[in-house]
Amino acid sequence: MAKEASPGIQTTTPKPQTSHIPLFFKKLVQQRVLLLMSAPFLIWLFIFKYLPLWGWTIAFQDFKPAKSFSDQKWVGFEHFKMLFQDEKFIQVLRNTLAMSTINLVLGFVTAIVLALLLNELRFVLFKRLVQTVSYLPHFISWVVAANIIATALSPDNGIVNELLMWLGVIKEPILFLGIPEYFWGINGLSEVWKNVGWNTIVYLAAMTMIDPAQYEAAEIDGAGRIQRIWHITLPGIKPVIIVLLIMNIGYLLESGFEPQYLLGNGMNVDYSENLDIFVLKYGIAMGNFSLSVAAGMFKTVISFILLFAANYTAKRMGESRLF
Amino acid sequence: MANIMTSNTASTEGKKRRLRGGGRYGSLGDRVFDTCNIIFMLLLMVVTLYPFVNTLAVSLNNATDSIRGGIYLWPREFTLQNYSYVFNEATILGATFISIMRTVIGTIVTVFCSAMVAYTISRPDFVLRKFITIAFILTMYFNGGLIPNFLLIRDLGMINSFWVYIIPGIIGVFNLIIIRSFIEGLPESILESARIDGAGDFTTFAKIVLPLSLPVLATVALFTAVWQWNSWFDVFLYNSSEIKLSTLQYELQKILQNSNASMSAKSAGDAFANADNANANMVTPFSIRATMTIVASVPIILVYPFLQKYFVKGMTVGGVKG
Known part of the structure; x- marks a missing residue:
């Protein structure tokens, strides 16, 4: 058996009667340095990434932190039932889906448009300057960004209010972050402000792959700038757009946590609170561990399915999968 | 931001573009398009940079004076008081x-x-x-x-x-x-x-x-x-x-949280809990917030333009391999 399975290894392990298992260990001993280099991190991986999955049992218990595991009361799917009867949870789910959809659409359209326009800039130095500046907000933390956004939207001398009053659009300053219905839009635009420049990178890289001969041919045929963008550049980056779109659908329940948490307040809570904040509030602040874990588990399981489906679809379409 | 020489993935693309442009700058429609595009890009840069410039101006302005508003691109009453207050905490x-x-x-x-x-x-x-x-x-x-x-x-x-x-x-x-x-x-x-x-x-x-x-x-x-x-x-x-293990970003987050809370409660008075009364005349929550924002972001603003090409490479390489 070993003979036919590993003819190459025969030279180093000349015993024909070795079966697969001892061979595996023999190789492992030979590669003990590699093993020593990776084993500590396998243990780390197990503790920090796989062990917490055990915590999902909490969702099926009436968890009391003081009790040991064997003393916990098992309640089955009770907490999941409670979750779906909880109006707050339904609201939070709505907010999550709404904000991630808005972010998805807004983020895609703005990044593609900006990439197309950047690609049309003739002066290379100017183009690089714009790119460098547009990356800036991506690198700063959400805490800094939220501070900046809250200041800009403030009714006391905030630049947005001042600008709108100067233009005569409004007469009185608006407390933007105090109006619940505005929150989804503010959140979406904040996301665009922070990441639009950064998100152009992938598209600009894809545009460099387009054959310049296509543009020359189009120019000779008398196609204008807009026509060239529409008929050459856009179709040229279509595969990248499709793959990114599919992958992003996989992250539909990941509407973000930091902007909502940092810009959210008592007044806009009905529209700003999403699944992640719900988990944090119920678990850490209110100590209702079981319900919180049930909500977190719900999110992870759906995300897992979505991501695998997205990955599979992207692969089926013959594109290189992202992860 | 001064460093615009930092290369990026677009450099080869720029060359192709110049080749195909062949020095011709095209029709009137082309020039209108270019002008609009450049104006749009300038606007984009203003929208991106203005908040930072404004925050910097507020952080360098006298705290009590800042409350009057009207600080845009540069400080009205220049002072380093906000910074000396922050770094004496x-x-x-x-x-x-x-x-x-x-x-x-x-x-x-x-x-x-x-x-x-x-x-x-x-x-x-x-x-x-x-x-x-x-x-x-x-x-x-x-x-x-x-x-x-x-x-x-x-x-x-x-x-x-x-x-x-x-x-x-x-x-x-x-x-x-x-x-x-x-x-x-x-x-x-x-x-x-x-x-x-x-x-x-x-x-x-x-x-x-x-x-x-x-x-x-x-x-x-x-x-x-x-x-x-x-x-x-x-x-x-x-x-x-454990206050000894706090970080700049977390301290800034607490300040933001306080000002959010005071906004909901409509009482702007004691938003910055850490500011003791002796200093109350010299610094305000608003100025401290601006100063902390600058302190927390300056290391990154100074460094990222020079290292951009590494980031961009990571994005394009990591994006396609799995």
Whole structure:
């Protein structure tokens, strides 16, 4: 058996009667340095990434932190039932889906448009300057960004209010972050402000792959700038757009946590609170561990399915999968 | 921002473009398009930069004067008082120190550990190669979630310790993947000759692979450093009762939270709890907020333009390999 399975290894392990298992260990001993280099991190991986999955049992218990595991009361799917009867949870789910959809659409359209326009800039130095500046907000933390956004939207001398009053659009300053219905839009635009420049990178890289001969041919045929963008550049980056779109659908329940948490307040809570904040509030602040874990588990399981489906679809379409 | 020479992926594309433009600047429609495009780009830069410039101006302006409003691009009554106040607070000084420590230590540890694991899974004959790769990649699809992670950290006794900033994040799967694909791209002959000279796996890794992988390690180091510097949630979750382990971002987050709360309560009076009464005349919550915002973002603003090409490379390489 070993003979036919590993003819190459025969030279180093000349015993024909070795079966697969001892061979595996023999190789492992030979590669003990590699093993020593990776084993500590396998243990780390197990503790920090796989062990917490055990915590999902909490969702099926009436968890009391003081009790040991064997003393916990098992309640089955009770907490999941409670979750779906909880109006707050339904609201939070709505907010999550709404904000991630808005972010998805807004983020895609703005990044593609900006990439197309950047690609049309003739002066290379100017183009690089714009790119460098547009990356800036991506690198700063959400805490800094939220501070900046809250200041800009403030009714006391905030630049947005001042600008709108100067233009005569409004007469009185608006407390933007105090109006619940505005929150989804503010959140979406904040996301665009922070990441639009950064998100152009992938598209600009894809545009460099387009054959310049296509543009020359189009120019000779008398196609204008807009026509060239529409008929050459856009179709040229279509595969990248499709793959990114599919992958992003996989992250539909990941509407973000930091902007909502940092810009959210008592007044806009009905529209700003999403699944992640719900988990944090119920678990850490209110100590209702079981319900919180049930909500977190719900999110992870759906995300897992979505991501695998997205990955599979992207692969089926013959594109290189992202992860 | 002054550094516009930093190259990026678009440079080759720029050349192609000039070739095809052939020096002709085209019709009237073309010129209208270009002008609109340039105006749009200028507007974009203003929208991006103005908030930072404005925050800087407020932080350099007399605090009581700032309340009157009307500060836009430069300070009206220049002063460094806000900065001297901030840096005389023991809390802020300590937080700055911890922020720097977690960025430096966290980056070194992450880069070294990620590179080491990446090296082992780049060895084609390593028997555990597939197993380790899959074990790591699977974790991109799920995680235990907030509460199980919190309970784990608590049970490990890492609440209120500095190491909670370092150990849970020593290896990122994304980093692992981009380092691995870089190492796989190194010429096998170099590694082979090291082995013939009698170098073991660890020596080959430390003496040959690490120095040759500097470009990708720089990329990973930058991603990690920015992430460490910007983190605040782990401070909030695990170390919020230990003020000695607070970071700049978390201190800024608390200030923001206070001003949010005061907005909902409609009482702007005692928003900044840390400002004692003796200083109340000299600094205001508004100015402190601006000053802290600048302090928390300046290291990044100063550094990122020079390192942009590494980030961009990481984005384009990491984006397609899996």
